[in-house]
Amino acid sequence: MEIPGDSETQIGQRLMPRLTSSCPVPVPMSAVNALGAAIEKLKRDRNAVILAHYYQEPEIQDIADFTGDSLELSRQAAKTDADVIVFCGVHFMAETAKILSPQKTVLLPDLDAGCSLADDCPADEFASFRDQHPDHFVVSYINCTAAVKAQSDLICTSSNAVNLVQQLPEDRPVIFAPDQNLGRWVQRQTGRNLTLWQGSCIVHETFSEEAVLKLKLEHPDAEVIAHPECQENLLELADFIGSTSKLLSYTESSQSETFIVLTEPGILHQMKQRVPEKNLYDVPGIDGCSCNECPYMRLNTLQKLHDCLENLEPAIEMEEELLHKALQPIQRMLDMSR
Ligand code: 13P
Ligand code: SF4
DSSP, X not given: OOOOOOXXXXXXXXXXXXXXXXXXXXXXXXXXXXXXXXXXHHHHHHTEEEEEETTSOHHHHHHOSEEEOHHHHHHHHHHOOOSEEEEESOHHHHHHHHHHSTTSEEEOSOTTOOOHHHHTSOHHHHHHHHHTOTTOEEEEESSSOHHHHTTOSEEEOTTTHHHHHHTSOTTSOEEEESBHHHHHHXXXXXXXXXXXXXXOOTTGGGBOHHHHHHHHHHOXXXXXXXXXXXXXXXXXXXXXXXXXXXXXXXXXXXSOSEEEEESOGGGHHHHHHHOTTSEEEEOOBTTSOSOOSOTTGGGOOHHHHHHHHHHTOSBOOOOHHHHHHHHHHHHHHHHHTO
């Protein structure tokens, strides 16, 4: 399999066009308030729940009924009694919600909100990879398509990956897909030798080691906290590594007053609310730009959230058979991570 560009220049080139096209246009406060009121009314009329990932625009996080990491959002999708789930996140997250609640209408404000990790792992190529390792147990990170989930034995998220892999029989070889950076981190944490698919996140691969070291020089007492999708050289600089929710709670529990945050800066919105007295620094990309926002997550806007609630589309639609096959490994994850 050919791995997409892995030099710093190639990563910059891979990321820039999409970031440029997704730059949000500032919306006046009065318009935000009016949209917010209209969304609240539609939400009541539709008996809808709004779930939002921490990488969404602040105004979307603020209007959501629940914000969380991938695991928490999946749990919410599985247990909600709303008729409509509006998933303010990316496609694989909305798809997971549909798999867990197939009888509900699941809306994604912008259907183009994908994920480079899911794109890096086409289902047919993954099937050939599995065929080359027929004795392997297949663990897939939730950042993949339903068609890849359907070929997996177990799904994990960044918050439970280490714990789940530790529960697998020691003598069973394991495929881990699609994120090679998360996979390597799980290997180091568990001591397990994993057969890794070579996917990566375009956002977490753009963080600059030089920028972290510069921030460390400016703020020597700061703790570096990182998402495990970051490359190994960045993770080596980290004092704490975890999912978005774990990073958030670490800023509360740590004695430190200052944090250098190595993940998508959308999370800073929640951190600023939970620890307003602390100093938080996000990290620019490799070429010094501040384009460290996920270009897919940021496709969702308050206006698109309003419109999808009004029109009840775009909705996630899936074949019955795929829904059924993809559910098994997700349900196993939820059962094993109780
Ligand atoms: P979390 O599950 O840690 O929120 O991560 C989701 C994600 O897409 C990170 O890039
Ligand atoms: Fe996918 Fe990376 Fe965006 Fe997360 S930050 S949704 S892994 S592209």
